[in-house]
Structure formats: C-alpha cells, structure tokens
Amino acid sequence: MHDCLFCKIQKGEIPADIVFQDDDLIAFRDVNPQAPTHVLIIPRQHIATVNDIAGSDETIMGKLFSAAKIIAAQEGVSDDGYRLVVNCNAQAGQTVFHIHMHLLAGRNLSWPPG
Amino acid sequence: MHDCLFCKIQKGEIPADIVFQDDDLIAFRDVNPQAPTHVLIIPRQHIATVNDIAGSDETIMGKLFSAAKIIAAQEGVSDDGYRLVVNCNAQAGQTVFHIHMHLLAGRNLSWPPG
Numbered sequence: 001m002h003d004c005l006f007c008k009i010q011k012g013e014i015p016a017d018i019v020f021q022d023d024d025l026i027a028f029r030d031v032n033p034q035a036p037t038h039v040l041i042i043p044r045q046h047i048a049t050v051n052d053i054a055g056s057d058e059t060i061m062g063k064l065f066s067a068a069k070i071i072a073a074q075e076g077v078s079d080d081g082y083r084l085v086v087n088c089n090a091q092a093g094q095t096v097f098h099i100h101m102h103l104l105a106g107r108n109l110s111w112p113p114g
Numbered sequence: 115m116h117d118c119l120f121c122k123i124q125k126g127e128i129p130a131d132i133v134f135q136d137d138d139l140i141a142f143r144d145v146n147p148q149a150p151t152h153v154l155i156i157p158r159q160h161i162a163t164v165n166d167i168a169g170s171d172e173t174i175m176g177k178l179f180s181a182a183k184i185i186a187a188q189e190g191v192s193d194d195g196y197r198l199v200v201n202c203n204a205q206a207g208q209t210v211f212h213i214h215m216h217l218l219a220g221r222n223l224s225w226p227p228g
Contacts, residue, residue, distance in 0.1 A: 034225070034226035034227075035226070050179055050182055050183050050186075050196075050198065051183055051186070051192050053179055053180060053183055055180065057176070058173055058176030058177050058179070058180055059172055059173050059176055060176065061175070061176035061178075061179045061180075062171070062172030062173055062174065062175035062176030062177075063172050063176075064175075065164055065167055065172070065175045065200075066167060066169065066172055066175075068164055069164050069165055069167055072164075072165070072202070077205075078165050078202075078203075079203065080203060080204065080205045081201070081202050081203030081204050081205035081206040081207075081208065082164075082202050082203070082205070082206055083199060083200070083201050083202070083206040083207075083227065083228060084164065084199065084200040084201075084202070085197060085198065085199050085227045086179075086197070086198040087195070087197050087198075087223075088186070088192075088195050088196050088197070088198070089192075089193065089194060089195030089196070090194065090195050091191075091194045091195035091196070091219065091220075091221070091222050091223060092195040092196055092197040092218075092219075092223050093195075093197075093222075093223060093224075093225050094195065102227070104206075104226070104227070104228075105205065105206075106205075107205070108205050108207075109201070109205060109206050109207060109227075109228040110207075110228040111148070111207050111228060112148035112149070112218070112228070113148075113197065113199045113216070113218070113223075113227040113228040114197060114218075114223040114224040114225060114226065114227040114228065
C-alpha cells in the first residue's frame with residue numbers, strides 16, 4: 001500500500017529500530033513504548049485488520065506468535081512473561097491499518113487489558 | 115493434560131458457554147467478563163504458553179485469528195472493533211496454562227493495555 005506507514009518501514013523507506021526480521025515478518029520497537037519492552041511484529045504483506053484475514057493468511061498470522069516467542073527470548077522476558085495484543089478498528093484503538101501484534105513486557109501488566 | 119481446566123472444557127467435561135467450535139478450536143465466554151463481549155478462543159490441542167509453540171503449531175495459532183474474525187462478526191462488533199490479547203506467564207497475568215486468546219469488545223478499550 002503506497003501510503004501505509006508500516007509498509008514503508010518493512011521496505012526500509014522509513015527507519016525503525018528493528019529487532020527481528022525474516023522473509024515473512026518484521027519487528028521493531030514501538031516509538032511510544034508502554035512498557036520496558038514494547039515491540040511491534042507485523043507481516044510484510046499488507047493486511048489492514050483482523051477482519052481482512054483470509055484462510056490463506058493463517059500460516060503468516062501464526063508466524064506472528066513464533067516471532068513473539070523468539071523476540072521474548074532475545075529480550076530476556078520469556079520466563080517472567082509478556083502480553084501480546086492485536087487491536088482491530090476504532091474501539092480497540094487501532095491507528096495504523098496494517099496488522100501489528102504488540103509485545104509488551106518488563107513490568108507487571110494489569111487486568112483488564114485496557 | 116489430565117488436570118487442565120481448558121482441556122476439560124474442550125472435551126465437554128466441564129460446561130462452558132460455547133460460541134464457536136470446529137475441529138481445531140473452541141471458543142467460550144469468559145466467566146469473569148471484562149467487557150460486554152469477552153470470549154476465550156483456545157486450540158483443542160494442549161499448548162501451555164506461547165513459549166511452547168513449535169513451528170508445526172503455526173497454522174493452528176493462525177486459526178485463532180480466523181476464529182476471532184468469525185466470532186466478532188457473530189457478536190456484531192467487527193466494525194466498531196475488538197482487542198485480542200494473549201498472556202504468557204506471570205507478569206502478563208496468565209493463570210490457565212493452556213494458550214487462550216481473549217477477544218474483548220463492546221466498549222472503548224484504553225491504552226496501554228494493562
């Protein structure tokens with residue numbers, strides 16, 4: 001998508017503090033961190049929201065979790081724990097319409113989750 | 115797992131308010147709802163935490179998102195929005211060690227997510 005911020009990041013057109021990448025995914029630190037570790041994991045493929053996932057996207061969506069596991073280990077938070085959050089549309093606070101999984105860690109995360 | 119609460123729910127040994135199920139997944143309402151819609155989506159397969167996901171589990175993990183999309187539509191919250199949350203270990207508040215995705219909707223969900 002020509003004007004999608006996260007597409008530009010994944011293509012390297014906008015800089016980001018990248019912590020993980022492979023052929024399918026890229027992960028970088030949130031510029032507005034809400035916890036000591038706050039990383040966004042995105043598919044390289046542009047999918048706007050969870051409502052737009054097709055059956056053929058299930059493997060790539062599952063890979064978000066595999067990447068989260070790897071990044072949590074890199075960050076040293078696997079054992080203490082981490083929260084994964086995906087927002088869909090306005091009431092959830094989605095602001096960039098390219099699916100992204102938030103990984104938050106490094107502090108106690110309260111309940112409810114917002 | 116013999117003593118896993120969510121394994122017992124998916125086998126029908128403990129009742130739950132089920133909103134969706136197929137061969138791979140089952141989804142039911144949280145008994146302690148934190149929003150007007152609060153559903154838990156779990157793989158039938160016992161996987162304790164995100165740290166325990168294998169590469170072969172990626173498709174099933176992706177199906178959690180497909181189920182979320184279906185359930186959001188059933189609940190009439192697709193357009194307004196919904197938040198998906200997966201907690202791993204203590205600092206995130208994971209209490210049942212069988213992977214579950216929370217789907218919360220029906221109110222504005224604040225930021226940070228806990």
